[in-house]
Amino acid sequence: MDFDLNEQQEMFTKGVRDFARGEIAPRCAKMDAAGIIDPELLDMVRDHGFFGLCFPETYGGLGLDTVTYGRVVAELARVDAGVAIMVSVHNGVGSFPILQFGSEELRREVLPRMSKGELASFCVTEPGAGSDAASMTTRAERTETGYRLSGEKIWVTNGYHAQFFVVTARLDNEPGHDGISAFLVDRDTPGLMVGAKEDKMGLRSSDAVSLVLENVDVPGARRLGEEGDGFKIAMSALDGGRIGVAYQSVGLAQACLDVGARYAIEREQFGKPIATKQAIQWMLADLATELEQARLLADKAAWLKDQGRSYGREAAMAKLAASEMAGRAADRALQIHGGYGYSKDYDIERYYRDARVLRIYEGTSEIQRLVIARSVLSEYGG
Ligand SMILES: Cc1cc2nc3c(=O)[nH]c(=O)nc-3n(C[C@H](O)[C@H](O)[C@H](O)COP(=O)(O)OP(=O)(O)OC[C@H]3O[C@@H](n4cnc5c(N)ncnc54)[C@H](O)[C@@H]3O)c2cc1C
Structure with a gap:
C-alpha cells in the first residue's frame, strides 16, 4: 500500500496550490461580495487547462487520474470552494455523460471545445424533483430529426457561463426511471432560456441558475446513450x-x-x-x-x-x-x-x-x- 503521491502528482498539486494562492486568494472577498467569478480569473482558469483536467489527451485534455484530479479540486477549495465546484462540475457531472455515453463523433466535436473552456453543466433537478430525481417532469418528444424538450430545471451550476447543458427528460410520458433519457443541449438552441443567478448563502464565486426549455429541438445525434438510459x-x-x-x-x-x-x-x-x-x-x-x-x-x-x-x-x-x-x-x-x-x-x-x-x-x-x-x-x- 502506497500513501505517497508520485513526483508528477506532487508537482501538479504544488502548481495548483501556487496558482490558487497567487491568483485566486486575492480575489476571494470581492467575488464573495459580488456573487460572481472575476472574469479575468475565469480566463486564467481556462488558460491553465482546468477545464480539461479529466479528458483524455486525444480530446485536448490533460488526462489526469482521479487521485490527482481530487488533489486539484482540494487545493482550489482550500482557497475558494466556489471556484472548486465550478471546475468539479465541469470535469465531473457536466462532461462525464458525454465522455462515457456520447457517440465518438459527439466526443470529437464537443470535448476539445470543453477542454478549451466552453463550460459544461448538469441539469437534473427540477422545482418538484430534487432527491426524487426520477419524478422529473421535463418532457421529450420524438421529432423527424431528433427530440423536442420542454420543462424547467433549477440549480444548474455553471449555467450562467455554460455553453453545454446535459439535460434529462421524460420521453413519451413514460413513468419511472426507464422513461428518462439524456441529451446534450447547446446554449444557443432556440427555446432554451437561462434564468437569473440564485443569490446564494455561500459558494458565491460559483453560479447556479434556473433553465426553461420551451420546445427546444435537439438533434438525434445529441442524445446520450440509448433512449431510457438517462437516469x-x-x-x-x-x-x-x-x-x-x-x-x-x-x-x-x-x-x-x-x-x-x-x-x-x-x-x-x-x-x-x-x-x-x-x-x-x-x-x-x-x-x-x-x-x-x-x-x-x-x-x-x-x-x-x-x-x-x-x-x-x-x-x-x-x-x-x-x-x-x-x-x-x-x-x-x-x-x-x-x-x-x-x-x-x-x-x-x-x-x-x-x-x-x-x-x-x-x-x-x-x-x-x-x-x-x-x-x-x-x-x-x-
Ligand atoms: C448550490 C447548489 C448547486 C446545485 N447544483 C446542481 C446542479 O448543477 N445540477 C442539478 O441537477 N442540481 C443541482 N443542485 C440541486 C441539488 O442536487 C438538490 O438541491 C438536492 O439533490 C436536494 O434536492 P432538493 O433541494 O429538492 O431537496 P429535497 O429532495 O426536497 O429534500 C429536502 C429534505 O428532505 C430529505 N429527503 C428527501 N428524500 C428523502 C428520503 N427518501 N429519505 C430521507 N430524507 C429525504 C433531504 O435529504 C432533505 O433534507 C444544486 C443545489 C445547490 C444548493
Whole structure:
C-alpha cells in the first residue's frame, strides 16, 4: 500500500496550490461580495487547462487520474470552494455523460471545445424533483430529426457561463426511471432560456441558475446513450461527482484547520495564546483527525475509479463523511475565532457559509445514507 503521491502528482498539486494562492486568494472577498467569478480569473482558469483536467489527451485534455484530479479540486477549495465546484462540475457531472455515453463523433466535436473552456453543466433537478430525481417532469418528444424538450430545471451550476447543458427528460410520458433519457443541449438552441443567478448563502464565486426549455429541438445525434438510459447516466455521473465533492470538502476543511490553528497561536487571552488551552487543542486535534479520515476515504474512492473497479458505495461514503466533516471543521474553526469569526473580516466566516451546501448537493447526506445502506443490506440478502 502506497500513501505517497508520485513526483508528477506532487508537482501538479504544488502548481495548483501556487496558482490558487497567487491568483485566486486575492480575489476571494470581492467575488464573495459580488456573487460572481472575476472574469479575468475565469480566463486564467481556462488558460491553465482546468477545464480539461479529466479528458483524455486525444480530446485536448490533460488526462489526469482521479487521485490527482481530487488533489486539484482540494487545493482550489482550500482557497475558494466556489471556484472548486465550478471546475468539479465541469470535469465531473457536466462532461462525464458525454465522455462515457456520447457517440465518438459527439466526443470529437464537443470535448476539445470543453477542454478549451466552453463550460459544461448538469441539469437534473427540477422545482418538484430534487432527491426524487426520477419524478422529473421535463418532457421529450420524438421529432423527424431528433427530440423536442420542454420543462424547467433549477440549480444548474455553471449555467450562467455554460455553453453545454446535459439535460434529462421524460420521453413519451413514460413513468419511472426507464422513461428518462439524456441529451446534450447547446446554449444557443432556440427555446432554451437561462434564468437569473440564485443569490446564494455561500459558494458565491460559483453560479447556479434556473433553465426553461420551451420546445427546444435537439438533434438525434445529441442524445446520450440509448433512449431510457438517462437516469442511469445521471446516477453514474453523480457517483464520480461525489468524489469531487468529497475532495472539495477536504480542501475546505483544510482551510478551516489552517486559519483555526494560526489564529489559536496568535490570539492571547489570560496572558497566553489560546493554543495553550486544552479545549482549543482538542478542537484542532479532532478537526485534523476527521480531516485525515475523510481524505483517506476520498482517495480510496478515487483509486477504485482509476482501477476501473466499482466505486459507487465508496464515493457515497466519501461524500457523506467528508461533507459532514467539513461542516464540523468550519464550526470548530469559527468557535476558535470567537466573535471575530462572525465578522466578514475573517475568512472563516466565508468558509462556514461555503461548507453548508456540501451536505446538500450531488445528493444530500440522507440520500448518501440510503445509497450506502442499500449496498450494505444487499450483502446480507436484504
Ligand atoms: C448550490 C447548489 C448547486 C446545485 N447544483 C446542481 C446542479 O448543477 N445540477 C442539478 O441537477 N442540481 C443541482 N443542485 C440541486 C441539488 O442536487 C438538490 O438541491 C438536492 O439533490 C436536494 O434536492 P432538493 O433541494 O429538492 O431537496 P429535497 O429532495 O426536497 O429534500 C429536502 C429534505 O428532505 C430529505 N429527503 C428527501 N428524500 C428523502 C428520503 N427518501 N429519505 C430521507 N430524507 C429525504 C433531504 O435529504 C432533505 O433534507 C444544486 C443545489 C445547490 C444548493
